Amino acid sequence: MLFFTQCFGAVLDLIHLRFQHYKAKRVFSAAGQLVCVVNPTHSLKYAPTLCAAAQTSTEQGILPPCHHHEAVHDPQLVPCVCPLFSCPWEGHLEVVVSHLRQTHHINILQGAEIVFLATDMHLPAPTDWIIMHSCLGHQFLLVLRKQEKYEGHPQFFATMMLIGTPTQADNFTYRLELNRNQRRLKWEATPRSVLECVDSVISDGDCLVLNTSLAQLFSDNGSLAIGIAITTSKVHNSEAEM
Amino acid sequence: MLFFTQCFGAVLDLIHLRFQHYKAKRVFSAAGQLVCVVNPTHSLKYAPTLCAAAQTSTEQGILPPCHHHEAVHDPQLVPCVCPLFSCPWEGHLEVVVSHLRQTHHINILQGAEIVFLATDMHLPAPTDWIIMHSCLGHQFLLVLRKQEKYEGHPQFFATMMLIGTPTQADNFTYRLELNRNQRRLKWEATPRSVLECVDSVISDGDCLVLNTSLAQLFSDNGSLAIGIAITTSKVHNSEAEM
Numbered sequence: 001m002l003f004f005t006q007c008f009g010a011v012l013d014l015i016h017l018r019f020q021h022y023k024a025k026r027v028f029s030a031a032g033q034l035v036c037v038v039n040p041t042h043s044l045k046y047a048p049t050l051c052a053a054a055q056t057s058t059e060q061g062i063l064p065p066c067h068h069h070e071a072v073h074d075p076q077l078v079p080c081v082c083p084l085f086s087c088p089w090e091g092h093l094e095v096v097v098s099h100l101r102q103t104h105h106i107n108i109l110q111g112a113e114i115v116f117l118a119t120d121m122h123l124p125a126p127t128d129w130i131i132m133h134s135c136l137g138h139q140f141l142l143v144l145r146k147q148e149k150y151e152g153h154p155q156f157f158a159t160m161m162l163i164g165t166p167t168q169a170d171n172f173t174y175r176l177e178l179n180r181n182q183r184r185l186k187w188e189a190t191p192r193s194v195l196e197c198v199d200s201v202i203s204d205g206d207c208l209v210l211n212t213s214l215a216q217l218f219s220d221n222g223s224l225a226i227g228i229a230i231t232t233s234k235v236h237n238s239e240a241e242m
Numbered sequence: 243m244l245f246f247t248q249c250f251g252a253v254l255d256l257i258h259l260r261f262q263h264y265k266a267k268r269v270f271s272a273a274g275q276l277v278c279v280v281n282p283t284h285s286l287k288y289a290p291t292l293c294a295a296a297q298t299s300t301e302q303g304i305l306p307p308c309h310h311h312e313a314v315h316d317p318q319l320v321p322c323v324c325p326l327f328s329c330p331w332e333g334h335l336e337v338v339v340s341h342l343r344q345t346h347h348i349n350i351l352q353g354a355e356i357v358f359l360a361t362d363m364h365l366p367a368p369t370d371w372i373i374m375h376s377c378l379g380h381q382f383l384l385v386l387r388k389q390e391k392y393e394g395h396p397q398f399f400a401t402m403m404l405i406g407t408p409t410q411a412d413n414f415t416y417r418l419e420l421n422r423n424q425r426r427l428k429w430e431a432t433p434r435s436v437l438e439c440v441d442s443v444i445s446d447g448d449c450l451v452l453n454t455s456l457a458q459l460f461s462d463n464g465s466l467a468i469g470i471a472i473t474t475s476k477v478h479n480s481e482a483e484m
Contacts, residue, residue: 186427
């Protein structure tokens with residue numbers, strides 16, 4: 001009986017997560033800026049039942065430490081960079097975007113400046129909010145993650161990564177901006193390449209970090225609006241350093 | 243023998259802290275901005291031996307919750323707002339600045355834009371870096387605090403408070419800016435009044451918050467430069483909200 005209850009619970013959880021992942025990502029325009037409503041997805045990447053088969057003997061291989069699947073034979077192939085699922089896919093960098101859209105249903109938005117509106121910020125960690133952003137001839141992956149680095153103290157981590165090489169990434173600067181209740185918080189940095197792995201960027205803390213109280217101050221009715229802008233690095237470098 | 247060793251250690255600690263507190267706060271100008279080198283001070287406010295006498299029966303009084311001393315008889319008198327020491331002083335708001343300078347040796351700097359260079363960021367929590375900033379006809383108290391909200395995980399909290407009433411504080415906006423290694427972090431907010439108590443601002447997390455890894459990314463040789471600018475609120479309000 002206990003076994004049956006547990007199985008039933010697990011199936012319900014999976015159905016619920018599947019439903020969340022496919023919920024429509026609404027897009028509308030406010031004050032001239034494209035606003036993209038992004039629903040949360042509970043990360044399944046580290047769920048032991050789904051990854052066990054893939055995490056066999058390849059962890060000491062030549063792959064980036066966060067990707068756990070079969071060894072890459074062609075050095076030009078890159079593993080799947082989806083932060084949500086442990087996926088055995090591999091392919092050329094040029095087709096990563098179409099893989100993320102088609103297989104992982106990650107939306108892509110056009111525009112130099114967009115507003116990323118993450119809903120349901122109260123959901124428990126680990127939870128991810130993800131979109132792709134097409135801008136200046138390149139595609140970027142924006143990841144907002146709620147994670148408990150310290151047990152019982154969830155934090156929010158937001159970063160932008162170029163779907164391209166580290167050398168290409170050096171040409172850009174991204175800006176994340178929160179603005180509410182007479183408070184403003186801006187983070188500007190060079191995006192990392194998706195080849196560097198979003199998990200290590202977040203564990204290094206080299207991104208916009210919000211504790212729960214700050215996230216609440218910037219949230220409106222459980223949703224957090226993050227203004228996103230991408231520029232070429234020349235703009236950033238020409239500004240006077242402090 | 244053990245007793246003697248402990249006493250000697252405690253005396254040495256006190257001498258060291260005293261020395262740190264009186265170390266010269268150097269001021270120089272770089273690239274047109276006033277740079278103020280601020281040395282750390284180990285907070286003695288919550289040291290049980292120093293506060294025990296003052297924390298007797300006044301905690302349930304009408305004073306702000308963070309100030310522990312004799313009841314205020316004249317409602318126009320305010321308690322000492324020094325974040326470092328539990329001090330029995332009380333006086334009118336107009337003489338708070340001279341009390342902080344003369345009794346607690348907190349430096350005051352002039353200028354619309356200054357750079358606060360906090361040294362020895364590696365020192366263990368709790369540690370405070372404090373200056374006063376005179377600007378637009380008012381005085382502000384800038385506090386950078388290293389504190390362990392979660393044991394073993396020190397964080398840095400920076401805030402600016404007006405040495406004035408909450409109504410006066412609403413007329414200003416302060417900006418704290420970190421800029422290094424192709425990363426930039428900006429925090430803008432309305433200053434709180436010192437009457438609201440810096441400890442509660444920090445415990446609410448309503449300030450610039452840095453974890454250790456971000457603080458290291460922005461530090462240079464153990465020192466953290468924070469650019470500070472104060473404007474009247476009209477500038478802030480006229481900017482388009484997101």
